[in-house]
Amino acid sequence: MTPGVLTGGWEFVWAAYxxxxxxFALYVLSVILRWKREQHL
Amino acid sequence: MQLLAAVRKDVLLQWRLRSxxxxxxxxxxxxxxxxxxxxxxxxxALRQHATGFLWLAVLLSSTLTLADTFQSxxxxxxxxxxxxxxxxxxxxxxxxxxxNWLQLSIFGLSLLPFMVMLYDVPLPRVPALVGIILLGAAGxxxxxxxxxxxxAQAKGRHTLLPLLLFPxxxxxxxxxxxxxxxxxxxxxxxxxxSWATLLASFDLIYWSLCGLLFERVVED
Amino acid sequence: MRGPLxxxxxxxxxxxxxFGSYYGLFVAPPERYMGDVQxxxxxxxxxxxxxxxxxxxxxxCAVMFLLRGTWLWDARLEAAIEVGVVxxxxxxxxxxxWARPTWGVWWDWDPRLTTTAVLLVAFAGIIILRQVVDxxxxxxxxxxVATVIAAVDVPIVYFSVTxxxxxxxxxxxxxxxxxxxxxxxxxxxxxxxxxMVGLMIARTRHAQLRLQRELADPxxxxxxxxxxxxxxxx
Numbered sequence: 013m014t015p016g017v018l019t020g021g022w023e024f025v026w027a028a029y030x031x032x033x034x035x036f037a038l039y040v041l042s043v044i045l046r047w048k049r050e051q052h053l
Numbered sequence: 054m055q056l057l058a059a060v061r062k063d064v065l066l067q068w069r070l071r072s073x074x075x076x077x078x079x080x081x082x083x084x085x086x087x088x089x090x091x092x093x094x095x096x097x098a099l100r101q102h103a104t105g106f107l108w109l110a111v112l113l114s115s116t117l118t119l120a121d122t123f124q125s126x127x128x129x130x131x132x133x134x135x136x137x138x139x140x141x142x143x144x145x146x147x148x149x150x151x152x153n154w155l156q157l158s159i160f161g162l163s164l165l166p167f168m169v170m171l172y173d174v175p176l177p178r179v180p181a182l183v184g185i186i187l188l189g190a191a192g193x194x195x196x197x198x199x200x201x202x203x204x205a206q207a208k209g210r211h212t213l214l215p216l217l218l219f220p221x222x223x224x225x226x227x228x229x230x231x232x233x234x235x236x237x238x239x240x241x242x243x244x245x246x247s248w249a250t251l252l253a254s255f256d257l258i259y260w261s262l263c264g265l266l267f268e269r270v271v272e273d
Numbered sequence: 274m275r276g277p278l279x280x281x282x283x284x285x286x287x288x289x290x291x292f293g294s295y296y297g298l299f300v301a302p303p304e305r306y307m308g309d310v311q312x313x314x315x316x317x318x319x320x321x322x323x324x325x326x327x328x329x330x331x332x333x334c335a336v337m338f339l340l341r342g343t344w345l346w347d348a349r350l351e352a353a354i355e356v357g358v359v360x361x362x363x364x365x366x367x368x369x370x371w372a373r374p375t376w377g378v379w380w381d382w383d384p385r386l387t388t389t390a391v392l393l394v395a396f397a398g399i400i401i402l403r404q405v406v407d408x409x410x411x412x413x414x415x416x417x418v419a420t421v422i423a424a425v426d427v428p429i430v431y432f433s434v435t436x437x438x439x440x441x442x443x444x445x446x447x448x449x450x451x452x453x454x455x456x457x458x459x460x461x462x463x464x465x466x467x468x469m470v471g472l473m474i475a476r477t478r479h480a481q482l483r484l485q486r487e488l489a490d491p492x493x494x495x496x497x498x499x500x501x502x503x504x505x506x507x
Contacts, residue, residue, distance in 0.1 A: 020308070020309070021308060021309055021310040021374040022309055024310055024313065024370050024371070024373060024374045025298070025309055025310060025312050025313055027370050028313040028316060028317070028367050028370040028371065029294060029298070029313075029316055031363070031366055031367070031370065032316050032320065032363055032367060033290075035359065035362070035363045035366075036363070036468060039359045039472065040283060040468075040472065043472055043475050043476050043479070044279075044475060046479055047475050047476070047478060047479040047482075050479050050482045050483050050486075051275070051482060053482075053486060196422060199418075199422075200419075203415055203418075203419075206411070207402070207405055207406055207415075208405050208406075209405050213398075213401070213402060213405060216398040216401060217395075217398045217399075217402065217419060219394075220391050220392075220394040220395035220398065220423070221395060221422060221423060221426050223391050223426075223430050223433070223434075224426070224429045224430055224432075224433040227433045227434070227437050228433060231437065247436075251429075251432070251433055251436075254429070255429055258425065258429070259422075259425075262421075262422065262425060263422070266418045266421065266422070269339065269414050269417075269418055270414070270415060270418055272414070
């Protein structure tokens, strides 16, 4: 890795944001679905 | 004194079960051997990581000894009876923890010759090394005994105990491995004392905290 | 146990995160040395703050349950541990994605991330403990005890890993964003925090409902004779 300015790397940026939002969205879905299921038990 | 009586009882119990201790020792020696096979006949690498292997063997074997800490109490349903007095829960905890400490220390010491032999490691500072083994074993014993009491009452105890214990004792592993390695390889910057202090602090904190919390773990 | 509060919070969180991330991704300029990869910080730092808060809150709930013994604290603990684990896992994965282009390795034993990883495994173990224990009282007490024990360990783990690393000069992840553009950072921080609180409220309510079900009187296993005589099954 050359010292100095890092160029590019957008694929990592997309990966980080994509992964984070995917995890958040899936977890939100999971919590709401399990909560609703418990409400109707 | 209640504590001494409890310790005496447990030491006698463990002595009667010494064949089990022998089995754990053989397990530990086997683990050390397996690490050699995993790394390969590379004398330099084996020597460099010898203390890491030693402490991993101790950690893995500790789950075997710790899991059965309260086995006899559970079998005779004596756990409830022993706890009629609030003072007795602390005595029970410390008695069991002390016996576990003794067992783990003896176990660690007994593996030292194997470490020397398999990994070609010198032992220049034996008393200090014994001290580190005692400190490390104490760090495993305190939370290990508490979780042994917990998991003895739960299902899936043999997976649950290591699952709960291992993340917790990362500082003990780090400190013991580093301190042992420094004692064997040489310690130009006098770091052993600092690692030993870390271990001692962990031990102090957890021997107090687990003693306090033990009552809640065994109450009905 | 119903009520729209969690949904409102999650909705607001989505807006904040959308706006903050848009700004951080497309409007803010690239950083001087790290270039565009720096933009990961606009989501990584807020996640770190939220994960830390979740674990602190879990510790508070554990202590409160041990002191007060009310089921509400157990429900809150259950929510806090789960939300904390999800945030912590996301944090570690973000850290790896950031480290790869920056340091060339997926994991560089940064003390903060390493401590998070250890804490993550510890808390995941507590989740498993909760699933294995059926008795609600024991489950609550034991997971509170385990949480307190894990919480006390956090500074010790952090200190020992920091020291372990200092011998090898590991670079660590920056915890502040060294640019003048605080807007995306703050918007995302508010967003992730709102998301965390919304999730915790919903998850707590779920836990409360389940506790009510577990602690309720057992269902009578016989249909009342009057109903049978009348020919119906109610």
